[in-house]
Structures are given as structure tokens and as C-alpha cells.
Amino acid sequence: MRRAFWVLASCMALPLVAAEQDHRKWMDYGGGPDSSHFVALDQINKSNVSQLQVAWTYPTGDDHAYLFNPIIVDDVMYVLAKNSSLVALNAATGKEIWIHANLPGLTTRGIAYWESKDRKDRRLIFTMNHYLEEIDARTGQSILTFGKQGLVNLREGLGRDPKTINRIQPDTPGRVFEDLILLGSATGEAYLSPPGDLRAYNVMTGKLVWSFHTIPHPGEFGYQTWPKDAWKYSGGTNTWGEITLDEKRGIAYFPTGSPTYDYYGADRVGMNLFANCLLALDARTGKRLWHFQMVHHDLWDYDATAAPQLLTVRHEGKLVDVVAQSSKQGFLYVFDRVTGKPLWPIEERRVAKSLMPGEQAWPTQPFPTAPPPFARQKISAADVNPYILTPEERAGWKDRIAGMRNEGLFTPPGMSETISMPGARGGSNWGSGAVNPSKGLLYLNTQDWPTIYKLSLEDPLGKQNSGADAKAVYAARCQTCHGVGGVGSGSGPPALAGIGKRVPFDSFRSTVHSGRGEMPGFADVDEAAAKRLYEYLSDGATAPASVKSEVAGPVVASGGAPGGLVIQEGNAADYTPLGGPAYPKGSKTPRVRYYTNWGLYPDQPFVVGPPWSSIVAYDLNSGTIKWKVPFGQDAQAAAEGAHDTGAFMAEHHGMIVTSTGLIFIAASDGRIRALDEETGQMLWSASLPAGSEGIPAMYESGGRQYLVVPASSNISPGGGHAGAPRPDVHRGYVAFALPRVPAK
Numbered sequence: 001m002r003r004a005f006w007v008l009a010s011c012m013a014l015p016l017v018a019a020e021q022d023h024r025k026w027m028d029y030g031g032g033p034d035s036s037h038f039v040a041l042d043q044i045n046k047s048n049v050s051q052l053q054v055a056w057t058y059p060t061g062d063d064h065a066y067l068f069n070p071i072i073v074d075d076v077m078y079v080l081a082k083n084s085s086l087v088a089l090n091a092a093t094g095k096e097i098w099i100h101a102n103l104p105g106l107t108t109r110g111i112a113y114w115e116s117k118d119r120k121d122r123r124l125i126f127t128m129n130h131y132l133e134e135i136d137a138r139t140g141q142s143i144l145t146f147g148k149q150g151l152v153n154l155r156e157g158l159g160r161d162p163k164t165i166n167r168i169q170p171d172t173p174g175r176v177f178e179d180l181i182l183l184g185s186a187t188g189e190a191y192l193s194p195p196g197d198l199r200a201y202n203v204m205t206g207k208l209v210w211s212f213h214t215i216p217h218p219g220e221f222g223y224q225t226w227p228k229d230a231w232k233y234s235g236g237t238n239t240w241g242e243i244t245l246d247e248k249r250g251i252a253y254f255p256t257g258s259p260t261y262d263y264y265g266a267d268r269v270g271m272n273l274f275a276n277c278l279l280a281l282d283a284r285t286g287k288r289l290w291h292f293q294m295v296h297h298d299l300w301d302y303d304a305t306a307a308p309q310l311l312t313v314r315h316e317g318k319l320v321d322v323v324a325q326s327s328k329q330g331f332l333y334v335f336d337r338v339t340g341k342p343l344w345p346i347e348e349r350r351v352a353k354s355l356m357p358g359e360q361a362w363p364t365q366p367f368p369t370a371p372p373p374f375a376r377q378k379i380s381a382a383d384v385n386p387y388i389l390t391p392e393e394r395a396g397w398k399d400r401i402a403g404m405r406n407e408g409l410f411t412p413p414g415m416s417e418t419i420s421m422p423g424a425r426g427g428s429n430w431g432s433g434a435v436n437p438s439k440g441l442l443y444l445n446t447q448d449w450p451t452i453y454k455l456s457l458e459d460p461l462g463k464q465n466s467g468a469d470a471k472a473v474y475a476a477r478c479q480t481c482h483g484v485g486g487v488g489s490g491s492g493p494p495a496l497a498g499i500g501k502r503v504p505f506d507s508f509r510s511t512v513h514s515g516r517g518e519m520p521g522f523a524d525v526d527e528a529a530a531k532r533l534y535e536y537l538s539d540g541a542t543a544p545a546s547v548k549s550e551v552a553g554p555v556v557a558s559g560g561a562p563g564g565l566v567i568q569e570g571n572a573a574d575y576t577p578l579g580g581p582a583y584p585k586g587s588k589t590p591r592v593r594y595y596t597n598w599g600l601y602p603d604q605p606f607v608v609g610p611p612w613s614s615i616v617a618y619d620l621n622s623g624t625i626k627w628k629v630p631f632g633q634d635a636q637a638a639a640e641g642a643h644d645t646g647a648f649m650a651e652h653h654g655m656i657v658t659s660t661g662l663i664f665i666a667a668s669d670g671r672i673r674a675l676d677e678e679t680g681q682m683l684w685s686a687s688l689p690a691g692s693e694g695i696p697a698m699y700e701s702g703g704r705q706y707l708v709v710p711a712s713s714n715i716s717p718g719g720g721h722a723g724a725p726r727p728d729v730h731r732g733y734v735a736f737a738l739p740r741v742p743a744k
């Protein structure tokens with residue numbers, strides 16, 4: 001009987017059509033599988049929005065800042081609150097239903113929800129301390145039949161020793177599709193971080209159903225875009241941001257981040273698919289449908305993180321279902337959702353070369369011809385902030401920026417400072433997108449915050465022993481450039497053997513301390529160690545003839561760097577690069593690692609003039625920006641007479657878009673605002689008890705439409721994040737609604 005049924009079903013070849021997302025509900029992170037933040041409820045509209053008032057508040061109960069996007073199923077809301085507890089609340093009153101206490105390590109941005117077809121089995125799905133877990137949505141009890149005693153170890157199944165994996169769990173929840181939970185990961189961004197495989201687990205059993213290697217293994221598509229062994233040691237290339245689903249078509253869209261190490265890629269020469277991609281996979285099988293790489297061989301940490309957005313637009317006279325991906329670079333990339341064909345041409349343009357030894361920056365990068373970028377993509381000394389800075393600071397920044405290598409968005413990092421705009425923390429980020437899907441309108445919260453890069457041999461985390469024997473220090477830290485025994489390297493850096501005859505100690509010491517030209521400084525080599533090095537090089541050091549061939553190595557011209565530096569390749573099995581784990585035995589990998597931790601972000605996010613953050617509306621029917629307004633106002637700049645500044649560090653503020661033409665957005669200045677979808681004009685604003693970060697939610701319960709806002713971060717008058725803790729602040733979730741109409 002059963003068999004006959006299956007035969008019949010497969011003969012009929014019924015299309016597997018899932019129900020369309022119900023936009024009147026907010027049952028999952030970001031509003032639901034499409035991540036649209038769109039709500040089709042019409043009680044609150046432009047004419048009554050100003051009457052919104054607080055319906056209830058639920059205190060988070062401690063002074064922690066919760067960025068948690070509440071989800072609402074039927075009349076129950078799930079939030080994260082006091083002491084990392086998951087709490088079920090009555091969505092109409094804010095009264096507690098159950099509390100599952102003490103879940104530190106649970107994803108901070110939200111959780112996923114699954115229910116069986118008969119709705120008898122309902123589960124909250126989340127990752128915690130690098131395990132996947134579930135809680136019964138009705139009782140608040142852990143589900144122990146899931147995985148092994150309720151746990152699925154996310155460190156397993158990545159093709160690396162689980163014991164070597166420090167972290168893997170994403171902070172963003174996964175996405176449920178049918179009986180699967182789709183997961184990305186946060187791998188860390190170090191040399192030899194774990195790989196960012198995309199994975200799907202069965203929600204009942206916890207069994208791994210599919211996994212997609214974002215760093216392809218031998219034989220897989222894209223394998224050729226990496227060195228042959230990279231799949232064994234390269235990491236990252238992960239989705240730590242938001243996953244979007246086209247449920248009807250069964251397509252999962254994953255935005256992927258940089259490969260590691262983020263800023264120096266000599267051990268990952270190549271285009272590095274599927275890093276920095278919008279990746280469309282069959283949600284049931286994990287098979288690749290199409291991809292688009294937005295940054296080839298990333299050297300800037302231009303992770304794609306914001307949710308891919310799904311809309312239907314009128315394009316060349318036809319309705320087209322599109323997916324739009326925003327980026328840290330400030331570009332919006334728009335594709336046919338099914339074929340991956342860009343709606344407007346995306347051109348490969350030549351970009352700046354790397355001057356780093358061993359580095360091969362990709363010669364071209366993709367530039368969308370439309371729609372226009374949503375953030376500033378250039379910076380010069382003229383853009384230095386006319387406010388807030390002292391005249392000395394301003395002059396200092398102008399000089400410093402004028403002296404940086406600054407050849408546009410894709411200027412590769414080097415041993416001297418380079419700058420990029422809108423910066424690795426600029427553009428869009430998680431939480432920042434929303435759409436009105438049928439109108440073809442897309443909204444982004446974006447910020448401009450230039451990034452300064454500078455590479456050095458110093459691992460900021462590494463502990464170098466400056467008291468060690470001079471020969472060992474020399475071998476570990478100087479030799480790759482200056483040659484064994486200080487003999488020099490041909491056309492490269494000068495020979496150091498016998499340096500005492502040419503260079504006084506003071507000058508030697510200051511070169512070593514501060515660096516010179518393409519040579520990095522070694523600030524941690526102290527006076528005594530420098531002295532020992534100087535003596536060793538002046539007297540003892542000469543190259544033994546027998547090692548000469550090993551020393552010379554190829555001189556890499558590295559994109560025309562003056563003199564070029566020596567970088568050696570070789571079997572790294574016997575060699576542990578400074579400050580990090582060794583490559584797997586037999587890999588052909590560089591011997592030198594460069595790092596940056598140094599001035600990655602200017603310590604002053606306000607180095608550039610306003611606006612620092614904005615809300616942008618795109619009309620994707622025409623591929624144009626419909627409006628752009630500053631988001632927030634910095635108090636200090638305003639006191640100096642500035643207008644429309646936007647706030648500093650104003651990312652991660654999710655918007656809600658309603659079918660009645662409203663946009664809601666809350667900020668760290670402790671205010672929630674409603675804007676007109678057509679113009680960006682503010683129609684209403686109200687104060688919150690605390691600052692807000694993360695994504696609010698909107699839903700209906702008992703015939704009333706509610707807006708619930710997480711408000712538990714410190715208040716910053718400008719609207720950015722950096723407010724001082726305030727003990728008097730009553731942090732919590734605040735629900736707004738229209739006043740009740742008295743019953744007649």
C-alpha cells in the first residue's frame with residue numbers, strides 16, 4: 001500500500017510547492033525565510049502612526065545589551081533576556097509563559113523556528129557553544145531526542161580535527177526549510193581557521209543531510225581557483241551573516257565572507273571561489289545552482305553579510321523575480337533569482353596591484369554599472385572631518401591620508417598604510433536590509449567608516465622572545481628578507497653582515513624599531529636584543545657557502561615594489577611560521593606571514609566628514625536611488641552647527657517595512673522612528689528606555705497590531721553605539737500599539 005503510494009507520487013512528478021510566506025506573521029528571524037522585514041498588516045498607517053503608544057514592556061533584567069530579534073508564533077513571543085534565558089511571553093501582554101534559564105553562548109541575534117505539518121511538534125532551534133540544540137516551543141524543555149542527548153557538535157564533519165577548532169558557531173540563526181535547518185558559521189579570521197562549509201541538518205534527528213564546501217575539495221567546481229592543498233588549511237569563506245530562502249523555488253541564498261587570513265593571501269593564490277560570493281544552492285540537496293563572486297581574492301575583509309533580498313521588479317517590460325545583495329563595499333548587486341544573470345551589466349575593471357611579497361592581488365574586480373553605489377567609495381585629504389577634530393588632529397589626518405596608498409576600493413594592503421572607503425565596517429551589514437517585495441523597493445541602513453590597513457610581520461597575538469639568542473632571532477625574523485647570515489638577497493633588501501662598519505648602532509636600532517621603506521618595524525625588539533643583533537651582524541654573521549642556494553629563493557617583483565622582497569616557498573612541514581599553527585605536511589606554502597591589527601580601523605570613526613550613516617531607498621524597477629537620508633544626528637557635531645550628520649557606528653539597526661508605506665527603525669540614541677516609504681521623511685518618533693540594536697518585529701495578536709523593539713543597549717546621544725552604561729536605564733523589549741478603541 002505504502003509502496004504503491006510512492007510509485008504513484010513519483011509518477012505524477014508533482015512540483016514540490018511550498019506555501020508562500022505569510023507576511024502577516026513574524027515567525028522567524030528577519031520576519032521569515034525571505035529576510036524581507038516586510039509586514040502586510042494594515043492597522044497602523046501613515047495617518048495614525050503618530051498615535052502609537054507603549055502597550056507593554058518586558059525588562060531584560062540585567063545590564064546586558066540584547067540584540068535579539070523576537071519571533072512570534074500564534075500569540076507567543078520568544079525573546080532572549082536576563083542571564084541569557086530564553087523566555088516565552090504572551091505577545092499581547094508581555095507576561096511570562098515559561099523561562100529556560102542560563103543559556104550563555106546562545107546566538108545573540110535570534111533563533112529559528114520549525115513546526116510539523118500538523119503543528120503538534122514545535123521547536124526553537126539555535127546554536128550554543130558550537131553545538132546545535134532545540135527547545136520545545138510550548139514547554140521550554142530541551143529536546144533530548146535531537147542529536148546525541150540533545151546536542152549536535154558543529155566542530156565535527158569539517159574535515160579538520162575538531163579539537164583544533166576553537167569556534168565555528170555563527171551568531172546569526174540558521175534558516176529552516178522543510179525539515180532542514182540550514183547553517184552558516186563564524187570560523188574566526190586567523191591563518192588556518194576552519195573552513196566555512198555550509199551545512200543542513202535534519203530538524204528531528206540532528207543528522208547532517210548535506211554540506212557544501214565553500215573551499216572546494218579536489219574534483220569539485222572551483223577547486224582550480226586555489227592552490228592545490230588550500231582545502232586542507234585555508235579557512236573562512238563562511239556565511240556568518242544572514243541566509244535567505246526562496247521557499248517556493250527551494251533556493252537558499254548564502255552571502256559568503258573572506259577567506260582567511262583576510263589581509264594577506266600568499267597561501268591562497270587564486271580567485272578563491274566561493275569566497276565573497278552570493279551563492280545560490282538547492283536548499284534540499286546543497287547543490288550549487290549559480291554563484292556570483294563580488295570580490296576576487298579578497299584582501300580587505302569585504303565579507304558579504306547582509307541578507308540577500310528577494311523582490312519582483314519590472315525590468316525591460318517584464319516582471320522579474322530578483323535577488324539583491326548589498327555589500328560592505330557599498331555596491332548593490334542585482335540578479336535574476338533563478339538564473340543568476342545580473343539585471344544590469346557588471347563590469348570587470350582593472351584594479352591596483354599588490355606590492356607585497358608573494359601576494360597576487362586579482363587584477364580585476366567586478367563593478368556594477370547600476371544601480372549606483374549606496375555609500376561613498378572614495379576618500380581624500382579633503383574629506384577629513386570639519387567637525388569634532390581639533391585643528392591639530394585635522395591637519396594630522398590630512399597629512400596622513402595624503403601619504404597613504406589610495407587607489408580606490410581595491411587598493412591592496414601593504415607595508416605602508418592604505419585606506420579604503422566605505423571601509424571594512426562600512427556599507428551594509430547584518431540586519432541592515434529590508435524590502436517592499438512587490439513594489440520593487442529596497443532599503444538599507446549604511447555607514448561610512450574608512451579602514452586603514454598596514455601589514456607587518458608582527459602577529460599582534462604572537463609572543464616573540466626578544467631575549468633569545470641573536471642568531472635565532474635573526475633567523476626567525478630577519479632572514480627571509482635579508483638572507484641567511486645577513487648576506488642580502490640580490491636585488492632585495494641590503495646585506496647586513498658587517499653592518500657595524502657602515503651604520504651606527506643608534507641608526508640600526510631605530511630602523512629595527514620603526515621599520516624603513518618596505519621593511520616592517522619590530523617594536524618588540526628591545527634595546528638589549530637589538531644590541532645583540534647588531535653585534536651578531538657586525539662580527540659573527542656570514543653566509544655559509546653550503547646554504548646559499550637555499551637562501552636566494554626567487555626574487556618576487558611583487559607588482560613593481562621597489563627592489564622587490566624575497567619570499568621563499570618550500571615544504572613547510574618542518575617550519576612553524578611566526579605566531580601561528582603550521583601548514584599541513586607537504587603543502588607548498590609561503591614561509592612568511594604578515595598580519596594587520598594595526599590601525600585597521602582609525603580609532604576615531606569620525607575621521608571623515610558627515611554623513612556617517614544613512615538610510616537609502618532603491619527603486620529596483622529603474623535601478624536608481626529613490627532617496628537617501630542621514631540616520632541619526634551626532635550631538636557634538638550638531639553643537640558645532642552641523643546638520644544631518646547621521647550617527648557614528650550606526651550599523652545593525654534592522655528596519656521594518658509595512659504594506660501601508662511605513663518604515664520603522666530604532667537607534668542607539670534611544671528613539672524609534674517611522675519614516676514615509678516614499679520620501680524618507682520622518683512621520684513619528686518616540687523615546688525608548690534604552691538604546692536599540694538589532695532587528696525589531698511586527699505582528700498581530702488578539703486583533704491588535706504590535707511593534708516590538710529590543711531596547712537594552714546603552715544610550716548614545718548621537719545614535720551610535722558608544723554610550724556609557726547608565727544604571728538608571730530600564731532595559732527591555734518595548735511593544736507599541738495604537739490605543740484600544742473603546743468597545744461600543
Ligand code: HEC
Pocket residue numbers: 457474477478479480481482492493494496499503508511512516517518519520522525533565
Ligand atoms: C619584509 C622584509 C624585511 C624584514 C623581515 C627585515 N627587513 Fe630589514 N630591510 C628590509 C628592506 C626592504 C630594507 C631597505 C629599506 C629602505 O632603505 O628602504 C631593510 C633595511 C634594513 C636596515 C638598514 C640597512 C642599511 O644598510 O642601512 C637594517 C639595519 C635592517 N633592515 C635590519 C633588519 C633586522 C635586524 C631585521 C630583523 C629584526 C630586519 N631588518 C627584517 C626588509 C626587511
